[in-house]
Amino acid sequence: MRIVAKFGSSPPASGPESQRHSSSIRRKITILGTRIDSLQSLLSKLPGKQPLTEKEMNRRKETLSNLRSKVNQMASKLNMSNFANRDRLLGPEIKAADAMSRTTGLDNYGIVGLQRQIMKEQDDGLEKLEETVISTKHIALAVNEELDLHTRLIDNLDQHVDVTDSRLQV
Template identity: 25%
Template sequence: MAPQVEISIPNTTVSGTSKPYTIYNISLRLPLRSFTVQKRYSDFLALHSGLVDQVGSPPPASLPAKSWFSKTVSNPQLTEERRQALETYLKTINEIDDSRWRTTSVWRTFLNLPSSFASQTSSKAGALHSVITGPAGGGAPITDPVMWLDCHRDMKAQLQDARLSLTNRDQASTPLKQHEASAAAKSSLVKASSMIKALEEGLTNIQKASDEAWGGQKLGEGEIRRRKDLIATAKKDRDGLENLLNAMATKSKLDTAVASMQDTQELMGSKPKASGRVLGKETTETRELDNQGVLQLQKQKMADQDLDVDELRKIVQRQKELGIAINQELEVQNDMLRMVDEDVDRVQGKINIAKRRIGKIS
């Protein structure tokens, strides 16, 4: 029968303590989730001793011998050999038909497996989040590229759950259902935020492992950029959902306040004098807006009016310029008429002189 969990040790890291030691990153892949636990060689020794004590016989595989004259921190070849040997040790126990060692509590504790894992065949979508960021996961970072994708898939599921919860809240008919849907959406968004942070840290670890770790899976620069884009998209979706949730909460508070004021007015039998905006009696433009939105709408209306006034000013300016041009044209025409009058007077004078001369001749 195929094992329910796939175990591998894809890479190793070095601790950042004053006295460094080698950390073996154990990757565990379950049917619907994956996670990583970090152990040092002394933890494997304790595991082996515990298995012998609980089962009464040693496991089918033996641990690699301890090196007294060389340290794995300063010997990459020894580190790789021990990584392979420890991986073989875990795989042998996990895949052998005899399940005595797999069913012990020390084995489950070592790998952070639940006590009911032997009969467990499925898990909820949120299990990966609890393993990575919760106490069960020991805060172990993501170091495996495949596990990173599993975490990203589960994070998207959390965002989708948040969307569904917000949709249910919008369609809820009672305050209790609205509150339950809001709480579910908030919970999903909190989980998604934690997983986005784990994905960012995990991508950094994978980048470092590509350059420093032995035996690990490497990612190209293009794939790293693609995964960074996935994180950026997830952040954008999360922020949008959080803004929508906050807007719904604000609108709910406003509706509650309006209903309370109306009930008070009906109880007192009086209505306040309407001055400015009247809550509960909105126009089609302001009905879906809060106070900030109404203020923004008013500013937009005033800006539109300013534009209209500016257009009117331009029209008046053009009319003024046209009037000035007409006045100048009239002045030119008047000058021309005066010149014609002067010419007519001069010609009339000559005609009169000619008539007098004709009279003298006759």
């Protein structure tokens, strides 16, 4: 039995389910940030409506500040994991000096073998990139379908408004 001690200790999941979870987390972090903004706005209007002691006002401001900090940390952690996913997908960036050092001491056959190995790595990377592009395509098609539905609904609503307007004119 394995117990995961910390968030992010388990191996990263991949695929559509992982993308849904990641999207859901982003959305919830955004909603949380918006709600904190609303609370800060309400807090600034509060002294006029309900008198608070300065100590209580400072405590509430500090609590909101701490919440904002935690939301920013979560958002940055999520963005950092995206960079890690990019590196996992595309591989770490290889500098020209590193590429040159790989060829030192190799004869012609060794260089050809190294070239084949690099081409194989690039092919693997391209296959992963293709999977990502196909996944993005499916997401774009789903968004397009959703937009078409919304456009039809808005057109239908527009027609109903026109009919109602003409009835009101009569």
